[in-house]
Amino acid sequence: MDLHDKTFATRAVHAGERAPRPDYTPVTTPIHPTVGFVYDSMDDLDAVFATTRDGYVYPRYGSPTVAAFESAVAEVEGGDTAQAFASGMGAIHAALLGAGVRAGTAVVAALDVYGATYTLLSRLFIELEVAACFVDVTDLAAVKTALAQHRPVALIVETISNPLLKVADLPALADLARSYDTRLMVDNTFASPYLCNPLSHGADFVIHSATKYIGGHGDVMAGVVVTSCQNRVELFELNKLIGGVLGPFEAWLALRGLKTLPLRVRQQCANAAHIASWLSKHPKIARVNYPGLPDHPQRELAQSLFNERGYGGMLSFEIAGADQAIAFRFMEALELCLPATTLGDIYTLVLHPATSSHRALSPEERRRVGIGDGLVRMSVGIEDAPDIIADLEQALATLP
Ligand SMILES: Cc1ncc(COP(=O)(O)O)c(C=O)c1O
Numbered sequence: 001m002d003l004h005d006k007t008f009a010t011r012a013v014h015a016g017e018r019a020p021r022p023d024y025t026p027v028t029t030p031i032h033p034t035v036g037f038v039y040d041s042m043d044d045l046d047a048v049f050a051t052t053r054d055g056y057v058y059p060r061y062g063s064p065t066v067a068a069f070e071s072a073v074a075e076v077e078g079g080d081t082a083q084a085f086a087s088g089m090g091a092i093h094a095a096l097l098g099a100g101v102r103a104g105t106a107v108v109a110a111l112d113v114y115g116a117t118y119t120l121l122s123r124l125f126i127e128l129e130v131a132a133c134f135v136d137v138t139d140l141a142a143v144k145t146a147l148a149q150h151r152p153v154a155l156i157v158e159t160i161s162n163p164l165l166k167v168a169d170l171p172a173l174a175d176l177a178r179s180y181d182t183r184l185m186v187d188n189t190f191a192s193p194y195l196c197n198p199l200s201h202g203a204d205f206v207i208h209s210a211t212k213y214i215g216g217h218g219d220v221m222a223g224v225v226v227t228s229c230q231n232r233v234e235l236f237e238l239n240k241l242i243g244g245v246l247g248p249f250e251a252w253l254a255l256r257g258l259k260t261l262p263l264r265v266r267q268q269c270a271n272a273a274h275i276a277s278w279l280s281k282h283p284k285i286a287r288v289n290y291p292g293l294p295d296h297p298q299r300e301l302a303q304s305l306f307n308e309r310g311y312g313g314m315l316s317f318e319i320a321g322a323d324q325a326i327a328f329r330f331m332e333a334l335e336l337c338l339p340a341t342t343l344g345d346i347y348t349l350v351l352h353p354a355t356s357s358h359r360a361l362s363p364e365e366r367r368r369v370g371i372g373d374g375l376v377r378m379s380v381g382i383e384d385a386p387d388i389i390a391d392l393e394q395a396l397a398t399l400p
Helices: 007-016 042-049 064-079 087-099 115-127 140-150 172-180 230-241 248-259 261-278 299-305 325-332 363-369 385-397
Strands: 080-086 106-110 132-137 154-158 183-187 207-209 224-229 285-289 313-317 349-350 376-377
Touching: 064 080, 064 224, 064 248, 080 087, 080 230, 087 115, 087 154, 087 183, 087 207, 087 224, 087 230, 106 115, 106 140, 115 132, 132 140, 140 172, 154 172, 172 183, 224 230, 248 261, 261 285, 261 313, 299 313, 313 325, 325 376, 325 385
Parallel strands: 106 132, 106 154, 154 183, 183 207
Antiparallel strands: 080 224, 207 224, 285 313, 313 376, 349 376
């Protein structure tokens, strides 16, 4: 369209836009912040709506930068396809609905899932008449009993649990789930796709809070579900209605973060192994939870599930005899490690589960799960381990 004969206002609106199609390809995926897409022919637009032609019509249905992120995550998780969401909780909620959770159905979940997942199931879904049963998923006999008793549509577990670092036996859980016609949903946030690909062990849905290791730099909130093409149809339809989609700016950041995931996680695993070993010998530490420690009950399982690539960058530890005040004092004394409510970043972060990630649980629920007031969770960053250890040492030295 020639704009020369148009008025100033018209030229200001349209000038520079929809220029002739480029004959070059940018090396990285551009950010596409548009909410509309135009086609030369209305038949093409109609075909995109009908999903008989590839393309985009409206970003709640899909958009190019988000699609690039989805395809990258599907690739590294070994899945057919992925659907991105505005947060990890958006992804968990949608995956549960996508797995068939409705009024009158049941869900079996790991006892020590992330606090918001626990609360979503034990408060909101209960109100929506979805029964929830929590079980220690490292006890396969207990899982079998729960599946037989509740006949749930979904079994949801975390590859490495938050914050107690238990490792789920995914192949065994997938077998059990299959025999009860239950969909296995795995929150793989703590392990990251670098350490574990749950779909290859029989999971039906893999979920990530991409806010964490996938984004990796503490600057973006995102979630993603990886699954089969068949399962994605339902997720896609649900997401068109619920609308918790990822934006293009966030998708671009998450996609950029993903590129360095293996480098970061390798360093985080090496650092965490070193720090866990050091902490386990410290007289002021009563217990360290880290799958790479020789006394961790699922160490061998972790070694095989994670392809001997490491044991993750997360650990938790109990300060001996500590109450909340002592745990807070320790966290305030840290200078390099940041007391921030997130994980999986390049920065080393500490968190007090009882008052943050698992705050919504009652004291009785926390006791049942095993989260005490002296428990500190640590997400190890990519700094040099001796600097992190020196910071822990000086902070522990301030305690009685
Ligand atoms: C294991 C796990 N899953 C899911 C979530 C929820 O992710 P988001 O905060 O991106 O909604 C979190 C958040 O900390 C988490 O730790």
